[in-house]
Amino acid sequence: MVQRRTPFGDKARYWFDSTLARGSSALVGWMALVCLAIVVPASAVLVWTDPEAPAPLTGRLAQVWRLTGETLRLGGATGAPLRVTMSVLLALVALLYVSTLVGLITTALTERLTALRRGRSTVLEQGHAVVLGWSEQVFTVVSELVAAGANQRRTAVAVLSDRDKTAMEEALNTKVGPVGRTRLICRSGPTTDPAVLTLTSPATAGVVLVLPRDEPDADAEVVKTLLALRAALAAETSRPPVVAAVRDDRYRLAASLAAGPGGVILESDTVTARLIVQAARRPGLSLVHQELLDFAGDEFYLVTAPDLAGRPFGDALLSYPTSSVVGLMRAETPLLNPPPQTTVAPDDLLIVISRDDDTAWPADCAELVDKSAIASGPSAPARPERVLLLGWNRRAPLIVDQLCRRARPGSAVDVVAHDGEVTVRQVSEADARSGSDLTLTMHHGDVTRPETLRRLDVHSYDSVIVLGQDPAPGERPDDPDNRTLVTLLLLRQLEEATGRELPVVTELIDDRNRALAPISPGADVIISGKLIGLLMAQISQNRHLAAVFEELFSADGTGVRMRPATDYVLPGRETSFATVVAAARDRGECAIGYRSRDSAPTTPGPGVRINPPKSERRRWTAGDEVVVVSAD
Structure with a gap:
């Protein structure tokens, strides 16, 4: 972030423009202040230069107040007809002059207010967040930025x-809600024009986020926006970090080159697809991802640990009573769930x-471990999986590819889609990529x-994945949710x-449709745009978390x-969560939480x-699950 000195005149004008943008109430206030600033001093001059004015200060102030109230009063003089006529004539001239002046000022102010409402004035902020583009992700991104700055x-x-x-402004106020101390500023114009980008002052921004539109050519526009941003910052010695998202991995390299060395590009x-497959293999995992990514709950941080330098990583797992350690950040490389015997270097950061x-x-939690409650014996071996894929869209081949990466021999994926949704060629190409361990079968319907x-x-399938169609040309981006809701109802x-x-995993486009989805409490709902928005926020x-999420x-x-x-x-057995952490460490894993099946129907998540907390005690049942960070 570049700290630069802004001229006082520009600051004053920016503040004045910001007050005028609030509407007619601010305009009336300014008119009253300007009127008083002129009338009161002029009335004071008239009173102090009047030889017949009262001598006491209070009397003169009362006279000033009276003259202020009688300003522009028609026909103030009395006496001979000529005196009265001239008084009325002067009052009419004054009225004509004032009305004309008011009309000119009103016209100028109206034009200025119209320009402000169009969002064409330059933002003068330091360390602010700049969001370029508009899609369903903008509400998630802005909400999380507001929460982060609370x-x-x-x-x-x-x-x-x-x-x-x-x-x-109306859409953001409706969907984001109260923003607290955060100031929300909207500017209108194409994001691919470098001259327009300067309205947001990207040179002094703390971060710039580029969102893809909900249209087929969104990725090309993201690349063009990044090029425009680079052109707008060409004269700057330092640039803010850039976070952008593309839908197709073919555009990732071009977007990375356009964003520059410090840019982070996500493939939405x-x-x-990865999150859908992970949730399909382990129902309930989407709830964990949601909890880890939003700022409302617990999230990832990088902390120093000088007391752990030279000690094995396994000791760190029981060294923080209210935090869960999941890895090390060594230079720019994250080491998630390293072997417990890995030595913590002095320059390492804990994730x-x-x-x-x-x-x-830090605090030692080893005394909370009940070794007699730790289970022994190997885990149940993985078995072949059967997945039912209802529907087809552009992410379906990626889902099939993710399913085949760790598929056991004998695994199968059955695809059911309408003839207009998927072609034999698409399924054949996905089948060719899936390899010999997974069988892909197409059913038309x-x-x-x-x-x-x-x-x-x-009910014979291990998981059921419901996908919506890709929106047709001219169709609203969230229209595929309508068909998805019908399938879920059936x-x-x-x-x-x-x-x-x-075991249903559903992909929805619009987060508002989650409340409409007729699903069981344990079903997983993946809001694709919201998850990417949470990741970007x-x-x-902390741009160093990009490598952590890439690995995760x-x-x-x-x-x-x-x-x-x-x-x-x-x-x-009733035992502490520290016992679970110790048991996971013995298996080469990092325990970060649990899911209680007994409380699932009654608890919000x-x-x-x-x-x-490591000291939390509960009675563990056969239906409970432990959330860990580990390799498969």
């Missing part, structure tokens, strides 16, 4: 889009999950029709008819898993608890 004295978020400024479709950066305080689902033995009917819960606050959500790396609690502690 404990700061003064923050600002500037949004630039080719939409109307007033419409953007790839990340979404922890904590409520805030000041809640990660409309997943919104009851007879299509009744022909399938849906699946819910099958659940009620059989009395058995289906997290990385915007990769297909072959270390990620978040859910294991049966019986792998770690004996069922029926169906039973998921991330980063509980």
